[in-house]
Amino acid sequence: MAETTRKIRVLIAKPGLDGHDVGAKILCRALMDAGMEVIYGGLRQAPAAIARTARDEAVDVLGLSILSGAHLPLCRKVAAELAAVGRADLVWLVGGNIPRRDHAALRELGVKGIFPTGSAFDEVVAFIRAEVRP
Amino acid sequence: MTSPLARRVLSGERNAVARAIRLLDDREPAGAEVLRELWSAAAGARVVGVTGPPGAGKSTLVDCLIEAFRARGERVGVAAVDPSSPFTGGAILGDRIRMQRHAADDGVFIRSLATRGHLGGLSASTLDVLAVLAAAGFRTLILETVGVGQDEVEVNRVADSVLLVVAPGAGDAVQTLKAGVMEIAHVFAVNKADQPGADQVARDIEQLLAYREHGPGRADPGAAAGWIPPVVSSVAVEGRGIPELLEALDRHAGWLRSSGEERRRHRERARVAIVEQLRGRLDDALDARLPGRLDEAAARVADGASDPHAEAEALWAELSS
Numbered sequence: 001m002a003e004t005t006r007k008i009r010v011l012i013a014k015p016g017l018d019g020h021d022v023g024a025k026i027l028c029r030a031l032m033d034a035g036m037e038v039i040y041g042g043l044r045q046a047p048a049a050i051a052r053t054a055r056d057e058a059v060d061v062l063g064l065s066i067l068s069g070a071h072l073p074l075c076r077k078v079a080a081e082l083a084a085v086g087r088a089d090l091v092w093l094v095g096g097n098i099p100r101r102d103h104a105a106l107r108e109l110g111v112k113g114i115f116p117t118g119s120a121f122d123e124v125v126a127f128i129r130a131e132v133r134p
Numbered sequence: 135m136t137s138p139l140a141r142r143v144l145s146g147e148r149n150a151v152a153r154a155i156r157l158l159d160d161r162e163p164a165g166a167e168v169l170r171e172l173w174s175a176a177a178g179a180r181v182v183g184v185t186g187p188p189g190a191g192k193s194t195l196v197d198c199l200i201e202a203f204r205a206r207g208e209r210v211g212v213a214a215v216d217p218s219s220p221f222t223g224g225a226i227l228g229d230r231i232r233m234q235r236h237a238a239d240d241g242v243f244i245r246s247l248a249t250r251g252h253l254g255g256l257s258a259s260t261l262d263v264l265a266v267l268a269a270a271g272f273r274t275l276i277l278e279t280v281g282v283g284q285d286e287v288e289v290n291r292v293a294d295s296v297l298l299v300v301a302p303g304a305g306d307a308v309q310t311l312k313a314g315v316m317e318i319a320h321v322f323a324v325n326k327a328d329q330p331g332a333d334q335v336a337r338d339i340e341q342l343l344a345y346r347e348h349g350p351g352r353a354d355p356g357a358a359a360g361w362i363p364p365v366v367s368s369v370a371v372e373g374r375g376i377p378e379l380l381e382a383l384d385r386h387a388g389w390l391r392s393s394g395e396e397r398r399r400h401r402e403r404a405r406v407a408i409v410e411q412l413r414g415r416l417d418d419a420l421d422a423r424l425p426g427r428l429d430e431a432a433a434r435v436a437d438g439a440s441d442p443h444a445e446a447e448a449l450w451a452e453l454s455s
């Protein structure tokens with residue numbers, strides 16, 4: 001076979017009930033412009049569906065956009081579902097309205113990167129590139 | 135059987151299926167080893183190709199077809215291809231968003247693929263990906279191509295039956311019908327039949343088909359005669375026209391078998407797979423045995439000092455000596 005054509009694969013999803021996804025869509029675009037393959041999972045996804053999609057698509061990175069304030073219960077469910085499908089190894093990012101006081105609890109659940117609303121896309125790109133083995 | 139990953143794929147373990155596909159899509163050498171042990175188990179699966187202009191409703195129809203096949207108890211694998219950016223190599227893979235209701239169904243495996251520079255409307259890995267899905271027990275396979283313009287017709291080589299989806303309005307249906315894309319369709323779906331102009335599109339297709347029946351220049355001269363593509367109207371967002379589409383696809387599958395065309399198409403598919411591997415070998419051989427020489431030749435050709443035929447001749451002579 002010729003040289004590998006490896007790309008970083010990312011799943012971007014919005015669990016929970018908030019119906020606003022412009023930010024998530026622009027992030028998809030920024031990651032694409034950075035040369036990544038981005039699967040956009042859409043709005044209102046159940047944690048189990050997100051984990052199953054991450055597994056079936058063999059992504060390196062899962063990015064959740066959560067604006068509703070329900071990040072702790074949602075991420076607890078996602079963490080359990082990721083473990084259940086054998087993908088606790090992926091690089092997990094969360095963005096949105098995430099107050100500082102919750103960061104430690106999220107990291108405890110396995111969240112690697114936390115990007116509060118207003119974070120620069122470049123930061124996200126750089127973080128992913130550093131975390132995903134080439 | 136030596137590969138543990140292959141064994142896990144054959145037992146239907148989804149994480150293994152996903153990883154095997156990844157290896158093949160990334161063209162990792164380990165992928166070829168796994169595939170070798172899956173190939174015979176993959177034989178005989180049914181592949182329905184779904185193609186058509188951007189936004190015609192391919193993914194929404196695929197979602198409906200998944201539902202219909204599942205209702206008959208078939209296990210369904212889907213490969214959905216979207217284009218990679220030629221500038222950055224990145225891609226947004228958005229097809230599966232229309233198929234989310236199947237996310238919890240163990241009888242469905244959906245995989246998104248990017249073209250990664252491959253032309254023709256598919257990824258270079260598509261055939262391999264379908265083989266992995268088939269080997270894992272997903273015996274009804276649906277392949278959604280990128281939104282095609284005019285000559286992305288590779289799906290015809292990979293699928294048993296090709297469903298061409300067109301819609302009135304944007305993505306100009308008639309434009310699609312002019313060029314090669316129309317020639318490869320076995321079934322037409324005039325989707326968005328709830329929109330004005332759909333009837334006219336259906337009539338246009340019928341007319342073009344009638345002409346083709348009598349006119350010269352069939353797309354695939356080797357193909358058996360006797361199949362006249364049915365034209366089915368659908369409203370994918372409401373699930374309308376789906377039983378009729380399924381019936382048309384099943385009828386085509388039956389005809390493929392009775393006419394001997396299935397055998398011919400499968401051989402053609404195998405031929406393409408081999409040739410694709412040979413091309414890869416050629417690249418490798420150039421790299422390994424004549425390093426840098428392709429670049430030098432390219433510079434000469436670009437400067438007008440030589441021509442592509444002469445350079446290819448010279449490189450080939452050295453490689454085969």
Ligand SMILES: Nc1nc2c(ncn2[C@@H]2O[C@H](COP(=O)(O)OP(=O)(O)OP(=O)(O)O)[C@@H](O)[C@H]2O)c(=O)[nH]1
Pocket residue numbers: 187188189190191192193194195229232280281325326327328329368369370371372
């Ligand atoms: N009115 C109407 N809209 C439809 C119908 N089928 C699909 N759509 C809409 O058309 C848009 C495009 O549908 P998709 O299924 O994503 O089309 P596609 O051909 O897969 O698009 P690409 O993969 O981007 O080429 C969506 O907004 C659908 O909801 C239909 O029968 N009627």
Ligand SMILES: [Mg+2]
Pocket residue numbers: 192193194228229278
């Ligand atoms: Mg689509």
